[in-house]
Amino acid sequence: MSEYQGVLVFCEVFEGRLTSVSLELLGTGRRLAGELKTSFQAMLLGSPLDKAPDEAIICGAEKVYVADDPGLKDSLTDSYLPVMEKIIKQVCPAVVLMGQTNMGRDLIPRLAYRSNSAAVLDCVALAIDGDTKRLLMTKPVFGGNAYAVQICETNPQFATIRAKSMAPAIRDESRKGEIIKLQADLDLSRVQTRLIERKTEIAGIKLEDARVIVCGGRGIGSAEGFKQLEELARVLKGAVGASRPACDNKWASDNVQIGLTGKIVSPELYIAVALSGSSQHLSGCSGSKVIVAINKDAEANIFKVAHYGIVADWKKAWPSFAGKVKELMK
Amino acid sequence: MNIIVCVKQVNDPEAPPSSFKIDPNSNKVVPPVGVPPVLSTFDEYAVEAAIRVKEKTGGKITALSLGINLLRDVVKKPLSMGVDELVLLEDPAYIDGDSWSTSFALFTAIKKIGNYDLILCGRQSADWDAGQVGPGIAELLGLPCITLARKLEVEGNRLKVERVIPDGFELIESTLPALVTLSNEHPAPRYPNVKGIMMAKRKEPIVWKPSDLGLDVAKIGPSGRRTRLIKLYQPVRESHCEIVTADTPEEAGLKLGQKLRDVKVL
Ligand SMILES: Cc1cc2nc3c(=O)[nH]c(=O)nc-3n(C[C@H](O)[C@H](O)[C@H](O)COP(=O)(O)OP(=O)(O)OC[C@H]3O[C@@H](n4cnc5c(N)ncnc54)[C@H](O)[C@@H]3O)c2cc1C
Ligand SMILES: Nc1ncnc2c1ncn2[C@@H]1O[C@H](COP(=O)(O)O)[C@@H](O)[C@H]1O
Numbered sequence: 001m002s003e004y005q006g007v008l009v010f011c012e013v014f015e016g017r018l019t020s021v022s023l024e025l026l027g028t029g030r031r032l033a034g035e036l037k038t039s040f041q042a043m044l045l046g047s048p049l050d051k052a053p054d055e056a057i058i059c060g061a062e063k064v065y066v067a068d069d070p071g072l073k074d075s076l077t078d079s080y081l082p083v084m085e086k087i088i089k090q091v092c093p094a095v096v097l098m099g100q101t102n103m104g105r106d107l108i109p110r111l112a113y114r115s116n117s118a119a120v121l122d123c124v125a126l127a128i129d130g131d132t133k134r135l136l137m138t139k140p141v142f143g144g145n146a147y148a149v150q151i152c153e154t155n156p157q158f159a160t161i162r163a164k165s166m167a168p169a170i171r172d173e174s175r176k177g178e179i180i181k182l183q184a185d186l187d188l189s190r191v192q193t194r195l196i197e198r199k200t201e202i203a204g205i206k207l208e209d210a211r212v213i214v215c216g217g218r219g220i221g222s223a224e225g226f227k228q229l230e231e232l233a234r235v236l237k238g239a240v241g242a243s244r245p246a247c248d249n250k251w252a253s254d255n256v257q258i259g260l261t262g263k264i265v266s267p268e269l270y271i272a273v274a275l276s277g278s279s280q281h282l283s284g285c286s287g288s289k290v291i292v293a294i295n296k297d298a299e300a301n302i303f304k305v306a307h308y309g310i311v312a313d314w315k316k317a318w319p320s321f322a323g324k325v326k327e328l329m330k
Numbered sequence: 331m332n333i334i335v336c337v338k339q340v341n342d343p344e345a346p347p348s349s350f351k352i353d354p355n356s357n358k359v360v361p362p363v364g365v366p367p368v369l370s371t372f373d374e375y376a377v378e379a380a381i382r383v384k385e386k387t388g389g390k391i392t393a394l395s396l397g398i399n400l401l402r403d404v405v406k407k408p409l410s411m412g413v414d415e416l417v418l419l420e421d422p423a424y425i426d427g428d429s430w431s432t433s434f435a436l437f438t439a440i441k442k443i444g445n446y447d448l449i450l451c452g453r454q455s456a457d458w459d460a461g462q463v464g465p466g467i468a469e470l471l472g473l474p475c476i477t478l479a480r481k482l483e484v485e486g487n488r489l490k491v492e493r494v495i496p497d498g499f500e501l502i503e504s505t506l507p508a509l510v511t512l513s514n515e516h517p518a519p520r521y522p523n524v525k526g527i528m529m530a531k532r533k534e535p536i537v538w539k540p541s542d543l544g545l546d547v548a549k550i551g552p553s554g555r556r557t558r559l560i561k562l563y564q565p566v567r568e569s570h571c572e573i574v575t576a577d578t579p580e581e582a583g584l585k586l587g588q589k590l591r592d593v594k595v596l
Contacts, residue, residue: 076502078474102495106477109429109462110469118430118556121461136560141458142359143343145350148458149561192474193504196490201498208496236596244514254480254515255497260459261514263496269595279347286567290595292586293571301347306571308589310582317583324587328596 004155006039007032008093009061010084012075012101016050020163021099023059027169028126028161029097030060032135035128038094041065043087045080045103047073057177059169064177065091069184074195077106083184084111093156095135097126100160112158119158120150124165135159144260144283164266164287201255205239207263212238215258215285217275218245219296219314226251229273232322235329241265241285243275259284274314277302294321331389331484333380334440335413335450336463337373339397339404342366343456350564357562359457369407372452374519375512379482380450381412381520387484390414392443396435398425402535409530410522416535417443423540423551429458431554433466438543440467448489449509453478464511474508480515 009029011022018026026042033040042061044052053064067083084107088096096111098104100122112119124147125138134151137159141148152158207213214233216226226240233240242252244259258265260280266287273294275281278301285291286305293306294314303309310317342365351360361367369377380391393408396419409416417439424435440446449471451464461477468475480499481492489508493500494515522530540547547553574589576582590596 102478102493102500105461106465106475109465110475113430113433113466113469118428119462120557122459139459141562142350143456143459145347146352146359146562146564148559149563150557150559152557154556192508193476193502196501196503198495198500199498206497248514248518254494261453269590277347278344279350280343292590292595294586298573303571303573304569305567308572308574308586308593308595310574310576310579310586312579312582316579317586319583320580321583321587324584325590325596328587328591 004092004094006093007095008091009042010098011042011044013044013046013049013052016048018052018055023168024166025097026059028166053179057175058171058173062177064179065182067182067184071186075103076193076195078191078193079186085114096156096158098160100162104160108158108160117154117156118152121160122162123159124162143280145279207239207241207265210239211267212236212269213241213267214271215241216246216273217243219274223251235326243281272302276300331387331447332445333391333448334446335376335380335393336436337393337395337408338370338455339367339400340370340457342368352562357559367404370452370456372512375516376450376452377408377411378519379512379516383484394439396424398422406530409533410526411520418535418537420537421539423547426552428555428557429460429462430556431550433463435550437467437470438545442543447506451511453511453513468509474504476502477511478513479510
């Protein structure tokens with residue numbers, strides 16, 4: 001038997017609560033531990049942790065490690081690395097998972113290499129290979145044009161998971177587990193980075209929460225054009241998104257970019273206006289329930305994923321479309 | 331300030347999605363015919379960031395690229411933009427590795443270049459979207475790593491970076507040397523000017539083979555891999571778009587609005 005046993009998930013805590021991807025990690029970790037017939041443990045990252053350790057047990061963790069140290073409040077990878085390294089050495093897990101978050105994308109490759117192993121980031125599916133019992137890690141590659149299934153041949157096997165791609169944990173208040181307190185032992189002389197400030201630049205409805213998104217592309221042509229999209233988004237109580245060229249041209253702000261390297265959204269309704277539907281863009285919106293496309297090119301790739309569409313110059317079709325929608329929403 | 335920028339040659343990621351093909355037997359991507367390779371998107375942002383820092387602090391920028399069949403027109407682009415030196419790790423032994431073995435080879439080359447204050451990478455390569463080589467090199471060199479930068483400023487021996495986060499940004503200060511990965515929220519890469527292109531034409535890259543780096547070939551390329559590709563496949567996207575037609579665009583807009591009500595989307 002290998003010396004590496006069990007599944008360990010790193011759960012992020014924000015304002016004393018497990019984040020939503022943490023719940024997905026707990027759900028996924030427990031499922032994989034079940035398939036491997038092995039132990040399932042979680043380590044919580046953040047400060048303060050409040051009731052989050054108990055919640056992790058309710059969500060299925062058998063052991064929960066906590067290092068509640070005010071030095072870990074700023075969620076900087078630099079201060080977290082040694083603490084996480086220590087726990088990995090102590091637990092010696094076969095599988096280590098984290099969310100593909102600000103922190104996960106930095107920490108997991110570093111921890112993997114530090115453990116003489118490797119990682120696959122941004123996985124949308126995780127399964128156990130029946131014969132080898134290795135973790136099968138599926139991630140989008142080539143801008144979403146393809147998926148790659150990979151295994152890690154060394155131990156521990158490290159992965160990050162994409163938010164909303166896996167089922168969250170099912171709560172069970174009767175579950176029992178153990179909470180283990182660790183000393184963070186931060187060596188401040190080794191911390192090389194410092195957070196000066198963290199600023200929110202988002203106004204209005206968050207794209208990830210919006211039920212309707214009106215998204216404009218390069219064909220919109222101007223910031224004024226985006227104002228028209230915004231007007232309809234308001235009527236629909238939704239939000240405006242943009243393709244990368246529209247953000248690069250400053251017609252829309254950078255943090256509304258949708259796609260592989262922007263936001264990944266799955267609204268009820270996605271109205272795609274004057275954008276071609278590149279694979280990188282579709283990576284961010286193909287989970288939408290209904291996609292409506294307006295594009296002047298009948299061959300545009302967006303029509304391959306859209307449910308309803310018109311082939312038209314948006315400038316000419318928009319006033320009547322928006323007018324009709326407004327009338328219907330009254 | 332001595333800066334090293336890591337740049338990778340990739341199949342053009344902006345080629346039409348319909349031209350994307352996989353050979354199921356070899357589990358490899360078939361390069362699209364007639365579409366030349368390019369520098370990976372975010373690596374051009376890294377070059378731009380390097381030049382902007384150098385314009386303030388002076389110093390030297392070295393671009394570093396690992397691969398095979400590296401087209402000189404492609405990998406010399408950083409030179410034409412204003413980079414001083416180009417180092418290529420061009421040898422069959424280097425390729426078909428994974429993020430770990432690529433990080434290791436680049437790390438070894440960076441140690442040989444030696445004198446560095448800042449190392450810049452793209453946030454992820456435009457082919458495998460792995461997002462590991464930046465943090466990987468930082469780990470091997472024992473440097474702080476700041477990912478997803480949109481702005482860099484060097485003040486003395488300190489670095490200030492604006493890092494993109496989902497709902498805004500973080501301002502992070504770091505000691506130097508450090509490794510930073512660039513995102514497209516950073517100002518766009520400049521176009522090379524004629525003078526730059528002429529200089530790049532005359533400048534020959536330095537090519538390092540594994541033996542020049544004293545590299546154990548068991549640690550690079552396919553034998554250095556710690557991950558194995560089991561399968562590469564294209565998602566099937568069912569196409570069932572209902573196109574609403576009309577004589578004029580104005581009428582099409584009206585009918586589309588009505589359609590969304592009829593099917594209870596609105
Ligand atoms: C690694 C990588 C990551 C990327 N990440 C992202 C990402 O996260 N998000 C993203 O969006 N892109 C991303 N991109 C860029 C992506 O490849 C495409 O370049 C981009 O999505 C194209 O944007 P677009 O559809 O607005 O523009 P285009 O492809 O230029 O399409 C414009 C469309 O508008 C139509 N049009 C023009 N005028 C009109 C009109 N008057 N009326 C109606 N239709 C009109 C045209 O027919 C065309 O279909 C990434 C690229 C790379 C390499
Ligand atoms: N073969 C390579 N040669 C030079 N730089 C590379 C190479 N592969 C990756 N990089 C650098 O590492 C970044 C992230 O790559 P990846 O981890 O493959 O997504 C890229 O944007 C480059 O800056």
